[in-house]
Every structure is written in structure tokens, then in C-alpha cells.
Amino acid sequence: MTTVQTLDTVRIIDTPTITVYAADVLAETEFTTVDIAGVNPAEIPYLWVNRLRIMAAPQVDTCEMQFEYGRKLNPLSGQFELVEPLEIVDQFVKVVIGKTLDTDKEIIWYGRIKHESKQVFGAGANQDEPAGMQFFTAFGLLHLLDEHFNLGSVLYDNTSTTTFVEEKTIQGAIPFNLDPGGVYPETGNRSQFDHDGCYLFSLGPRSKYKWNAAQAVEYLLKHHVPLKSDGESAVKWKLIAPVDSPERSYLEWYEVSVDRELRTTKEILDELINRKRGVGYFVKFDPADPDDPDDEDSIGVYLFNGTKDDITLSATTTLKGNQNQFSLDFENAFDVVESTVSDVATNAFTHVRVFGEYMTVTFTNKMTNNFFDPDEPDDPTNMFVRGWTDDQAEKFNKAASINDDGTPNDTYAEQSPEVQAAWNAFARNSDKLSNVYRRYMINPDWDQLCTGPHDGESETYYAFPVISEDPTHIDDYEHSDDPDVEAERKETVENRRIKILPYLVLKDQNDYSGTKIPDEEFEDDDPEEFVIPQHIPTMVYAHVSGSGQEVRDDDGELVDNPPRYELVDRLNYGAFDDDRGRRWGCSVACPSDGPFLNVSAHPPQMIATTDFSVDDAETAESQQPSSNNGLNWHDDLFVTLTCQHPRRLQRTIEIETPDDGVPRNQCRIYVPRARCDYVHAYTTFAIDKGIPIVTTSGGFVKDDRQRISDIARAAAEWYGQKRKTLNLTLKQCRNIVQLGWLITDIGANLSPTAIHTPVTAVEYNFPPGNQAPFMRIETNYHDLDFT
Amino acid sequence: MPLPIYSLGDFLFVNFSASGNDDGEPMLPQEHSEVIQRPNVRGSGIVRLERKGIPFEMRSMVDVDNEAAANLLVGNYYLAVGTDPLAIVWRDRDYFTTYGVKYFVLAVMATQSRVVYAPVGGLTAGNFVVRATWHLLPVEVQS
Numbered sequence: 018m019t020t021v022q023t024l025d026t027v028r029i030i031d032t033p034t035i036t037v038y039a040a041d042v043l044a045e046t047e048f049t050t051v052d053i054a055g056v057n058p059a060e061i062p063y064l065w066v067n068r069l070r071i072m073a074a075p076q077v078d079t080c081e082m083q084f085e086y087g088r089k090l091n092p093l094s095g096q097f098e099l100v101e102p103l104e105i106v107d108q109f110v111k112v113v114i115g116k117t118l119d120t121d122k123e124i125i126w127y128g129r130i131k132h133e134s135k136q137v138f139g140a141g142a143n144q145d146e147p148a149g150m151q152f153f154t155a156f157g158l159l160h161l162l163d164e165h166f167n168l169g170s171v172l173y174d175n176t177s178t179t180t181f182v183e184e185k186t187i188q189g190a191i192p193f194n195l196d197p198g199g200v201y202p203e204t205g206n207r208s209q210f211d212h213d214g215c216y217l218f219s220l221g222p223r224s225k226y227k228w229n230a231a232q233a234v235e236y237l238l239k240h241h242v243p244l245k246s247d248g249e250s251a252v253k254w255k256l257i258a259p260v261d262s263p264e265r266s267y268l269e270w271y272e273v274s275v276d277r278e279l280r281t282t283k284e285i286l287d288e289l290i291n292r293k294r295g296v297g298y299f300v301k302f303d304p305a306d307p308d309d310p311d312d313e314d315s316i317g318v319y320l321f322n323g324t325k326d327d328i329t330l331s332a333t334t335t336l337k338g339n340q341n342q343f344s345l346d347f348e349n350a351f352d353v354v355e356s357t358v359s360d361v362a363t364n365a366f367t368h369v370r371v372f373g374e375y376m377t378v379t380f381t382n383k384m385t386n387n388f389f390d391p392d393e394p395d396d397p398t399n400m401f402v403r404g405w406t407d408d409q410a411e412k413f414n415k416a417a418s419i420n421d422d423g424t425p426n427d428t429y430a431e432q433s434p435e436v437q438a439a440w441n442a443f444a445r446n447s448d449k450l451s452n453v454y455r456r457y458m459i460n461p462d463w464d465q466l467c468t469g470p471h472d473g474e475s476e477t478y479y480a481f482p483v484i485s486e487d488p489t490h491i492d493d494y495e496h497s498d499d500p501d502v503e504a505e506r507k508e509t510v511e512n513r514r515i516k517i518l519p520y521l522v523l524k525d526q527n528d529y530s531g532t533k534i535p536d537e538e539f540e541d542d543d544p545e546e547f548v549i550p551q552h553i554p555t556m557v558y559a560h561v562s563g564s565g566q567e568v569r570d571d572d573g574e575l576v577d578n579p580p581r582y583e584l585v586d587r588l589n590y591g592a593f594d595d596d597r598g599r600r601w602g603c604s605v606a607c608p609s610d611g612p613f614l615n616v617s618a619h620p621p622q623m624i625a626t627t628d629f630s631v632d633d634a635e636t637a638e639s640q641q642p643s644s645n646n647g648l649n650w651h652d653d654l655f656v657t658l659t660c661q662h663p664r665r666l667q668r669t670i671e672i673e674t675p676d677d678g679v680p681r682n683q684c685r686i687y688v689p690r691a692r693c694d695y696v697h698a699y700t701t702f703a704i705d706k707g708i709p710i711v712t713t714s715g716g717f718v719k720d721d722r723q724r725i726s727d728i729a730r731a732a733a734e735w736y737g738q739k740r741k742t743l744n745l746t747l748k749q750c751r752n753i754v755q756l757g758w759l760i761t762d763i764g765a766n767l768s769p770t771a772i773h774t775p776v777t778a779v780e781y782n783f784p785p786g787n788q789a790p791f792m793r794i795e796t797n798y799h800d801l802d803f804t
Numbered sequence: 805m806p807l808p809i810y811s812l813g814d815f816l817f818v819n820f821s822a823s824g825n826d827d828g829e830p831m832l833p834q835e836h837s838e839v840i841q842r843p844n845v846r847g848s849g850i851v852r853l854e855r856k857g858i859p860f861e862m863r864s865m866v867d868v869d870n871e872a873a874a875n876l877l878v879g880n881y882y883l884a885v886g887t888d889p890l891a892i893v894w895r896d897r898d899y900f901t902t903y904g905v906k907y908f909v910l911a912v913m914a915t916q917s918r919v920v921y922a923p924v925g926g927l928t929a930g931n932f933v934v935r936a937t938w939h940l941l942p943v944e945v946q947s
Contacts, residue, residue, distance in 0.1 A: 027849065028847065028848070028849045028850065029849065029850045029852060030840075030849060030850065030851045030852065031851075031852050032851065032852060032853055032854055090888075090889070090908070090943065092943070092944065092945055092946060093945075093946050094945070094946075095888060095889055095906055095943075095945030095946070096888040097887075097888055349845055350842070350845070351840050351841070351842055351845060351847065351848065351849030352840050352842075352849055352851070353842055354840075354842075748838075748840050748849075748851055749851070787836055787853055787856075788838070788853075789838040789840070789851035789853060
């Protein structure tokens with residue numbers, strides 16, 4: 018609802034009185050007029066306010082004052098008196114600008130003097146009458162939070178046997194919804210229940226409960242504000258956003274993940290109450306109601322946003338428009354000195370494009386096709402190829418039996434098998450041969466198709482599908498022989514640039530089997546259980562026994578010769594007897610320098626039974642794969658990988674269609690840690706007693722598409738509205754606008770001009786000398802901007 | 805008919821008149837204002853800047869007995885500059901008791917000379933007169 022604010026066409030305008038009060042502590046009852054030489058300072062004209070600038074965060078209010086000391090005329094006595102310099106640095110001040118019209122209200126401002134400079138004139142002929150000018154700068158109360166560093170954290174401790182819940186303060190500033198150091202560090206860490214009016218951090222490092230911005234702000238305002246010597250808050254701070262209020266909706270529609278380490282409370286507030294989400298704030302001292310004995314002084318954190326209309330983000334989320342909208346009519350006001358309307362074309366966007374992190378895809382595939390032909394290793398159906406050369410393989414195989422130049426080592430044959438084995442192991446340890454049978458590379462010609470690797474899994478799909486921006490769109494990633502369909506479903510990915518992540522996006526404590534990924538919501542651990550899920554490392558598992566031909570009874574149970582699988586880094590765990598067990602180990606690693614996978618058996622040839630040609634070089638049984646239940650990497654190994662998708666999570670919304678169809682000016686917004694992690698059907702995420710456990714449906718384990726879609730929609734609403742900034746200067750100082758009010762338009766009668774920007778600064782100027790005071794109203798959206 | 809009393813503080817004068825004023829009456833503090841006008845808006849507005857004095861100039865003349873007295877008076881005139889504001893009695897009217905106004909002496913320029921004619925009247929009927937130009941600022945004081 019927009020109201021019309023008409024600036025009175027007053028012909029005679031009075032100059033307001035200004036009174037400055039000071040106090041050692043911030044309490045309404047403590048403020049007394051500034052003590053100047055024992056006389057009534059309200060009548061002393063030597064302390065005056067030059068400028069009071071009240072601003073929305075992240076800016077801090079400032080009040081510049083000036084005081085003349087020395088031999089001054091006291092109007093009360095009519096005599097000159099020696100006025101001493103003021104000592105008011107670090108004191109709180111209350112500035113009252115009197116009303117000049119009966120219908121107005123006084124302008125009352127609170128701050129703290131933090132700076133003084135002095136101009137020293139001299140001490141007079143007898144050196145006993147010092148004189149000079151003092152210049153003071155007071156900052157608004159938000160500055161108090163800029164002096165308070167976050168050094169500790171308050172946890173919700175419900176483990177005590179004597180009380181249900183306790184606050185437990187620890188060193189270290191825990192970030193909101195982050196677990197620094199993890200591969201995917203975003204996680205909830207809020208307590209399940211609130212305590213004494215606000216939520217606390219969970220006792221463990223992760224929790225299924227996430228902070229929203231409103232809860233995080235309330236926590237900060239209760240536990241990380243300036244304290245008195247007894248540990249109590251020096252003054253209470255309150256978020257003025259009751260539950261279900263429009264203001265609270267400003268903070269509840271976007272997720273927060275904010276670091277607190279080495280930051281002040283103000284810095285954290287600036288990020289939580291995020292200008293880049295169109296919401297701003299300012300602080301104001303609210304003195305206790307003298308008629309209410311239970312009321313107490315407090316500092317309120319007030320919220321506003323810059324949108325005129327409500328924005329429906331989803332079925333359950335609505336971002337309310339600004340609650341104080343007005344049309345400013347000053348067409349006939351005498352006292353308007355300047356009214357500048359600026360139209361900044363750089364913010365005229367045709368498209369909003371919101372970006373998150375790179376998407377990921379997770380899938381299981383056999384390392385090569387089922388009919389691996391050593392003579393055609395580059396067959397496009399093979400996902401992996403050898404990461405070593407034939408020459409390296411030959412040197413590896415022959416090892417110590419040949420010299421560096423390839424000639425036979427004459428002394429080799431004379432050695433015992435044990436000595437030969439030792440010599441060979443030493444030769445194969447060479448850095449030049451370190452890749453042999455260890456490093457596997459994504460096939461440069463890979464067709465990027467994945468086939469369900471196990472019996473009964475027949476679906477073939479694109480490893481890197483086109484994932485639609487619209488979260489409500491149902492995607493089909495199944496392979497099609499129709500080139501047109503393929504073009505729609507398959508991303509263009511250069512195999513040489515595929516990036517394999519060292520961890521899967523899946524976590525080891527979660528059950529993703531069957532259709533659980535789409536059907537259930539996977540949260541982090543329960544803080545009471547204190548079980549911390551870990552991301553599963555890249556999985557390589559092997560077919561270790563069984564024919565692979567399953568025989569099942571009528572109930573579907575395996576009854577005969579079932580295939581068995583084991584993770585290669587846990588071989589032997591499933592050994593049935595000595596003959597089928599393995600006395601060698603294996604490790605898996607993903608180098609970060611390319612599309613590589615390192616599978617290192619010890620010794621390496623144990624997973625290359627057919628590639629490893631013994632010839633005459635190896636006679637020790639301990640080194641021969643055939644004698645140690647060796648595996649064939651191309652026949653037996655399967656991998657579950659998480660790969661980086663070539664596209665970032667993104668959502669594009671068109672604000673206006675350019676005449677030529679070419680996007681003219683795109684607004685780009687980056688949302689850190691917004692993720693989209695897709696898991697394909699038939700991805701193996703665990704091996705249970707030799708049986709791969711798979712998700713049959715696949716799906717998104719983390720899908721922030723709706724989240725960035727909300728941001729894109731809100732941003733499109735913001736930029737879809739034509740905005741201008743208004744700079745209005747009036748030759749009077751009156752309480753006619755408040756920070757955060759949205760000026761919809763000016764010039765209501767004849768030439769309405771749309772403004773649609775909130776008031777971000779109000780400035781009162783009292784020039785020295787015999788000049789009229791003036792005020793300035795500024796609206797802006799650079800202070801409140803999604804980019 | 806007795807002479808009307810003119811005085812500034814303790815200084816008595818035969819004549820004491822403000823420059824640029826037919827009667828020479830001292831100025832009082834008055835409301836200051838600033839005119840505001842805005843393009844394309846009819847009329848004018850005023851910002852009132854409160855009541856305060858404007859520096860003005862007064863001339864005084866007084867006769868004294870002799871040259872020594874004249875020299876002393878000139879010296880005292882200069883000592884009045886920068887002191888506490890002084891009350892003015894002008895044509896028997898006390899501006900402090902009447903208006904609550906005293907006058908701060910910003911500057912003075914005084915001269916003394918011997919009269920060549922036979923003195924008649926005056927305060928002392930002396931042969932010397934002291935003339936001065938006073939730069940004054942009216943200030944409102946409460947006591």
C-alpha cells in the first residue's frame with residue numbers, strides 16, 4: 018500500500034534547536050546534557066552539530082560535531098567565562114533535533130564519540146586561557162558490533178545429566194552451516210531446539226538442522242554483542258522481525274553459509290542480511306517505555322527490502338514487498354534545493370543469470386567393455402585405456418632381466434628365483450615405470466555411454482547428460498540412437514578434460530539403495546548419535562569370484578555360483594579359503610592433474626594378469642599374478658566415479674526480449690556452494706557381502722536448482738523494475754522519511770516519475786555561520802543490489 | 805532642561821548616535837532569515853535563522869576638563885574592547901532593562917582635541933572633547 022507523502026509548502030521555515038546529551042553507558046536514563054563549565058549547556062552555543070548522516074548498513078551513521086573552548090561569553094550571565102575543552106571521547110551521545118512543525122516528531126539519534134581532533138589556538142597573553150576548536154566524530158550504534166570480534170561459539174549441550182540443556186561456550190568461531198576442511202563443507206550445524214529465545218550451534222560439527230539467516234542473526238545478537246564486566250550484554254539487541262512477519266520473510270527465503278572466524282559481528286550481519294538478496298538493515302536505539310516497568314532499553318535491527326510487490330518464489334515461499342512505500346510529492350515545495358533523479362543504464366539488464374558451483378554426475382561403469390580386445394584398446398565403448406606405453410610395459414615385464422639399453426642382463430639368469438624377484442621389484446620401482454599397471458586414463462575416444470555393469474542392469478545412459486535449469490522439468494538421460502535426441506540429452510564434453518573428483522558425492526552412512534534417492538531426503542547426521550558421515554572415496558571394485566551367471570530360486574534368492582565383488586582396497590576380506598584369498602593389496606587414488614585414475618596393486622601386475630607377460634624374467638611365484646589370484650583390470654574392475662559436469666549449476670531468466678534477440682546486458686550472480694549432484698541409475702555405492710548395492714533409480718542427492726531459481730526470480734523482479742536514484746535536498750531539517758522506506762515515485766500530480774528505490778541515507782547539515790540548515794534524502798540501489 | 809543621558813557602560817557622552825540612522829538609535833538583535841526560491845514554483849519562502857545581533861557603528865562625543873583627562877578617557881575606551889558586554893543608555897532609555905540587550909565592543913577608534921571656542925554646556929564645560937567611533941554587537945543576555 019503506497020501512501021502519498023506531501024512535503025508542506027511552508028513559506029516560513031524555522032531552524033530547529035539541537036541538543037546534545039552524553040553518557041558513559043548506553044542507557045536512556047543516563048543521558049544528561051553535555052557538561053560545559055557548569056552552566057546549562059543547552060544554552061551554550063559553542064557545541065554544535067555540523068552534520069548528522071544516518072545510513073543503512075553496511076554504512077555506519079556518523080555525526081560530526083564542533084566545540085569552541087577558551088574565553089566565551091555566557092549569555093546567562095552576560096559575562097565572559099573560561100570554557101575548558103570537552104572530554105567526551107568514548108562517551109555515548111544522544112542528539113535531539115527539535116521539531117519545527119507541530120505535526121512533526123523530533124529527530125533523535127544515538128551514537129558514540131570515537132574520534133576527536135583539535136585545533137589549538139594558543140593560551141592567551143598570560144598563558145592561562147587556552148583556546149581552540151575541537152572536532153568530534155560520533156559513529157552510529159552499529160559501530161559497536163564492528164568492534165566486537167567473534168572468538169567463541171555457544172553450543173547446545175543436552176548431554177548433562179543434571180539439567181536438560183546447557184549453553185556451552187567454546188573457543189573458535191564456528192561458521193554457520195559450514196564445516197571447513199571437508200571436500201563438500203556445506204552442512205547444517207544448528208541445534209534442533211532453541212534455548213532462551215534463540216538457536217545455538219549443535220554439539221557435534223554437523224547436524225541435520227540448518228541455520229536460516231533470521232536464526233543466525235538472532236544468535237549473533239544474543240551471544241556476540243558487547244558485554245559488561247559481569248558478562249551480561251551491555252544493552253539488549255533485538256531483530257525486529259517477529260515470526261510470520263513480512264520482515265522475517267526477507268531473511269527466510271535463502272540459505273546462509275557464513276564464516277565467522279576473525280570477523281566482527283557487523284561483518285557477519287552484513288553477509289547474513291545480504292544486500293545481494295535485496296534485503297537491507299539499519300539499527301536504532303529503542304529506549305524503554307517509561308510507563309512500562311518491564312520494558313528495557315534495546316537496540317533494534319530493522320529490516321527492509323527493495324521490492325514493491327510480493328514475489329512468489331515457490332508454492333510455500335513468498336518474499337514480501339517493502340512494507341513502507343510512499344509516493345513523494347514535493348512539486349510545490351519552496352524549500353527543495355536540489356532534486357536529482359539518476360537513471361543508471363548499466364543496470365538495465367535483459368537477462369538474469371545465476372550461477373552455482375559446477376554440477377557433478379556420479380555413475381558406475383566397467384573400466385572397459387565386456388569384450389575387451391587388447392588390439393583395440395581405443396574402442397569407444399572402453400571407458401578407460403592404459404595410462405602407460407608399450408615400451409614402459411615391456412621394460413616393466415622384463416625388469417632386471419634386461420639392461421637399460423634393452424640388452425640381456427647376463428648375470429640375471431645365474432641368480433636364484435628369490436634374488437631375481439628382489440632385483441625385479443627394485444627395477445620396477447623406477448619412477449619411469451611408475452604408471453605401468455597403475456595409471457588408467459579416460460579413453461580419449463570414449464563414447465561417454467554408461468551401461469548398467471551388472472546382470473539385470475540394461476539401461477544405457479549418457480554419463481554427462483544435459484540437466485535442465487528448471488527444477489520441475491523431468492529429464493530423460495537414456496541413450497538414443499537418434500542424433501537429434503542425442504544432441505538434446507548429451508552434453509558436449511572433451512574426454513581429455515574430464516575431471517574425476519577424489520570423493521563421491523555420496524556419504525557412507527546413507528542408504529541410497531533402490532529408489533531412495535528420489536524418495537527420501539538425505540540429511541546430515543543426527544547430533545545425538547554423533548555419527549559423522551564421510552564422503553565415499555572413489556570406488557574401484559572387482560569381480561572376484563563366481564561365474565557371473567546367476568542362478569536364483571523362485572523367491573529371487575541367489576542359490577548357485579553367484580558373482581562376488583570386493584572393493585580392491587579391501588581384497589581378501591571375502592576370501593573363502595586360502596586358494597581364493599589374496600595376499601596382496603591395492604589402493605585407489607585420483608590425481609588432480611587430469612582424467613586419470615590410479616589403481617595400485619602391490620605388486621602392480623596383480624591386476625594385469627594378461628598384460629603382464631612373464632617371459633623369462635619372473636620366476637618367483639610371489640610375483641606372478643597367476644599364482645596369486647591376480648585380476649584383470651579390463652575384465653574384472655568396475656569404478657564408481659563422481660565427475661565434474663562441464664556446466665555450472667545455473668538458471669537464466671529473461672527480463673526483456675531484446676529487439677534483435679541478442680542478450681544485451683546480462684546480470685550475472687554467483688551463489689557460492691550452490692550445488693547440483695546427479696547420481697545415475699545403477700550406481701554402486703557399497704558392497705555388502707560381495708553384492709553391489711545400487712540405486713536403481715538414480716536422482717539428485719543435492720539439488721539447489723530451486724534455490725538458485727528463487728534467487729534468479731527475485732533478481733529478475735528486482736531488475737525488471739525500472740529504478741532510479743533520487744537525491745533530494747531540502748532547506749529544512751524535519752523527520753519526514755525513515756531509512757528503508759521505498760519511494761515509488763515523485764511528482765505525483767503532473768509528471769510522475771518512477772523511482773522504486775529505498776531510502777538508504779538521510780543527512781542533516783548545519784553549516785557554521787549564518788546559513789540555513791538543510792537535509793538530504795538519498796535513495797540508492799547500489800547499496801542493495803543482487804550482483 | 806537637563807541633557808539626555810547617553811552612556812555605554814560607565815562612559816557618559818554628550819552625544820551618542822548610530823551611523824546611517826536619522827535619530828542615531830542603537831540597533832537591537834533581530835531575526836535573521838534566508839530567502840528561498842525554487843525554479844518554477846510561485847512565490848518565496850523564508851528560513852528563519854533565529855534572532856541575533858548585527859555589528860553596527862556608533863559615534864560618541866564628550867567633553868572633558870583637560871588634556872590629561874582626555875588622554876585617560878581615550879585609553880579607557882580601548883580597554884573596553886573585548887570585555888563583557890556593556891549596557892547602553894540612550895536618551896535616558898536603558899537598553900538592558902528595557903530589551904535585555906547589552907553591547908559587545910568589537911572595536912573603537914577615538915580621538916581627542918582642544919576646542920578653540922569658549923565652551924558652553926557639555927558635561928564639564930571643559931576645553932577638550934573626545935570623539936569615538938564604536939563598532940558594537942548587540943547581544944541578548946539574561947542577567
